[in-house]
Amino acid sequence: MSSHPTMPFEVARRQLHFLWLVDYSGSMQGAKIQALNQAIREAIPEIRAAVANHPEVEVLMRAIRFSDIAEWHVGPDPVPLDQFTWPILGTDNYTNTAMALELAAGELDVAKMPRRGFPPVLLLISDGEASDAGRYRAALQNLLTLPWGKRAVRIAIGIGQDHQINERELRAFNSDVERPLLRAHNVAELVEQIKWASTAATVASSAGKSATGQATQNVLLPQAPAHVMLIPNGGDVF
Amino acid sequence: MFSLYDPCTLVQAFALSRQGSSHLRATPPKPCQDACGVFSGSFRGEGAMAVVVADGHGSAVHDHSDVGAQLAVQTAGELFLDFALRAVEVPPAGLVPLFRDHFPRRLVRRWREKVEGHAGEVSTTLTSRELIGANPPKPEDGELLWRRYGTTLLFAGFYRQYMFVVQLGDGAVVVQRADGTLEFPIPPDPSHFGGRTFSLSATDARDHCLVRVFSEEDTPAVMLCTDGVTDAYDKPEKMREMLRKILENRRSHGLGPATDLLPDFLDSVSTYGSGDDITVAGLVIHAVAVPVVVEEEVEQVEVVVEKVEVEKIEEEKIEEEKTTELVSSPSRSMSVPYIPHRKRIHESTLTTLPNSPKIPS
Numbered sequence: 001m002s003s004h005p006t007m008p009f010e011v012a013r014r015q016l017h018f019l020w021l022v023d024y025s026g027s028m029q030g031a032k033i034q035a036l037n038q039a040i041r042e043a044i045p046e047i048r049a050a051v052a053n054h055p056e057v058e059v060l061m062r063a064i065r066f067s068d069i070a071e072w073h074v075g076p077d078p079v080p081l082d083q084f085t086w087p088i089l090g091t092d093n094y095t096n097t098a099m100a101l102e103l104a105a106g107e108l109d110v111a112k113m114p115r116r117g118f119p120p121v122l123l124l125i126s127d128g129e130a131s132d133a134g135r136y137r138a139a140l141q142n143l144l145t146l147p148w149g150k151r152a153v154r155i156a157i158g159i160g161q162d163h164q165i166n167e168r169e170l171r172a173f174n175s176d177v178e179r180p181l182l183r184a185h186n187v188a189e190l191v192e193q194i195k196w197a198s199t200a201a202t203v204a205s206s207a208g209k210s211a212t213g214q215a216t217q218n219v220l221l222p223q224a225p226a227h228v229m230l231i232p233n234g235g236d237v238f
Numbered sequence: 239m240f241s242l243y244d245p246c247t248l249v250q251a252f253a254l255s256r257q258g259s260s261h262l263r264a265t266p267p268k269p270c271q272d273a274c275g276v277f278s279g280s281f282r283g284e285g286a287m288a289v290v291v292a293d294g295h296g297s298a299v300h301d302h303s304d305v306g307a308q309l310a311v312q313t314a315g316e317l318f319l320d321f322a323l324r325a326v327e328v329p330p331a332g333l334v335p336l337f338r339d340h341f342p343r344r345l346v347r348r349w350r351e352k353v354e355g356h357a358g359e360v361s362t363t364l365t366s367r368e369l370i371g372a373n374p375p376k377p378e379d380g381e382l383l384w385r386r387y388g389t390t391l392l393f394a395g396f397y398r399q400y401m402f403v404v405q406l407g408d409g410a411v412v413v414q415r416a417d418g419t420l421e422f423p424i425p426p427d428p429s430h431f432g433g434r435t436f437s438l439s440a441t442d443a444r445d446h447c448l449v450r451v452f453s454e455e456d457t458p459a460v461m462l463c464t465d466g467v468t469d470a471y472d473k474p475e476k477m478r479e480m481l482r483k484i485l486e487n488r489r490s491h492g493l494g495p496a497t498d499l500l501p502d503f504l505d506s507v508s509t510y511g512s513g514d515d516i517t518v519a520g521l522v523i524h525a526v527a528v529p530v531v532v533e534e535e536v537e538q539v540e541v542v543v544e545k546v547e548v549e550k551i552e553e554e555k556i557e558e559e560k561t562t563e564l565v566s567s568p569s570r571s572m573s574v575p576y577i578p579h580r581k582r583i584h585e586s587t588l589t590t591l592p593n594s595p596k597i598p599s
Contacts, residue, residue: 005496008483010476011511013510115426118433
């Protein structure tokens with residue numbers, strides 16, 4: 001027997017799964033897709049910095065791209081944040097948002113997610129409405145029936161001018177449907193909104209909790225600061 | 239740190255809450271929303287002792303959950319002593335039904351009364367009114383008010399050869415069986431993940447108040463952990479091993495040295511595991527000798543013998559070192575303890591070094 005008492009130390013960090021859902025339809029061609037690639041690449045170090053002071057959190061990242069079909073851009077195996085890199089994304093035809101949600105829902109099954117994990121973060125970025133609105137509604141409905149889908153921190157960013165975005169569709173994706181939709185009208189707004197949304201969602205997910213059966217079901221996000229919501233003269237206008 | 243030794247029942251209890259690493263890092267820092275307490279009393283020579291743990295929900299809509307957790311601990315402790323008083327003349331066969339009928343219903347009701355009382359008190363002071371915003375909660379607000387104080391609750395109480403256990407919400411109860419093995423008698427609820435839990439503040443709280451009762455012989459120790467502990471371990475076996483080690487340290491080194499380790503240890507568990515507030519409590523009946531399953535069991539027996547031989551010296555040391563906090567929580571005065579069997583005296587003396595009071599002989 002040892003002369004002094006000791007304790008075994010075998011704790012494990014809690015996982016936070018982050019999924020990018022990124023539109024690369026034909027309408028994203030040009031400044032939009034360039035800004036999106038730049039913004040996500042700039043957001044990664046900011047997320048790393050935001051969680052650097054949270055040694056208990058292990059962020060695991062994946063990305064789904066969608067145009068005619070949805071497929072893994074990074075995945076399906078989750079990549080630790082410190083190893084995550086963003087491959088440059090081009091553009092293609094349509095906007096199959098529904099299939100992207102279906103693919104994401106398949107990964108949020110309780111059996112595939114750690115019970116002790118933080119609520120996952122889903123960040124949807126799109127410049128238009130889903131090609132198949134009915135299928136989109138069904139896919140979203142299915143996502144929200146999943147325990148982790150319901151609990152996920154879900155944020156949508158609409159790219160382009162207001163008349164180009166189907167606000168109702170994208171707001172329905174948000175975990176807080178009362179919040180104003182993040183709308184990126186130009187390059188600077190897209191970059192800032194992606195950086196803010198990805199870091200705020202990650203930090204918010206890793207703090208706080210709610211009680212079952214009571215009104216507040218999800219992680220509360222802070223309000224987006226004004227400089228993120230509206231940047232006049234922010235480069236190319238979409 | 240609360241620790242208590244009851245010479246009446248030969249029961250040891252301890253409870254410790256630590257502020258979570260993420261709470262310390264928050265700007266401004268968030269208070270510890272866990273609470274714990276140790277309670278004891280004696281009723282016609284029958285001792286009663288309990289440990290209680292509560293975990294306030296801590297999110298923005300549960301802005302008084304730290305107070306809610308403290309009120310839950312206080313409520314459960316007082317209620318158990320009240321139960322023991324009522325049960326003095328109840329035959330053994332009637333104890334368990336009485337507890338099941340008495341405890342959950344009154345727990346929920348009395349906690350709500352305390353919450354409403356607290357809300358009424360704080361709304362009369364300017365400082366508190368500022369703290370709780372422009373629309374201070376009113377008792378008639380019902381669930382809206384209770385929610386602001388939302389908390390879980392874990393309870394273990396020993397009385398008349400029974401170990402009573404109650405769980406409402408997440409966290410874990412771990413019992414030690416007579417052969418030294420540790421078990422989780424209440425499996426995690428499937429809905430408890432991603433920070434979700436049942437709450438004392440819900441209208442259906444009583445329905446989620448799980449009660450288990452064990453006999454002293456079958457279950458000589460119970461430990462309670464908030465989710466700050468359970469979330470830090472990816473496998474139940476690892477958490478069980480940690481709890482087993484606490485019990486082993488208590489037996490091998492005494493309650494004082496065993497629990498002295500815990501503040502720093504729990505801080506590390508929070509920092510590198512859960513990030514959450516973290517609480518561990520235990521109730522150990524050592525009138526019954528329990529072999530903790532350890533690798534060095536033979537060596538341990540030798541130490542026990544050695545300590546018996548130097549019993550008188552050790553008792554003098556205990557008297558000198560009796561300076562640490564022993565009783566922390568509301569405690570009723572103890573009646574004259576009965577003098578236990580000599581073997582029991584040895585057993586209890588050995589296991590409470592160095593922070594226990596001298597046992598009458």
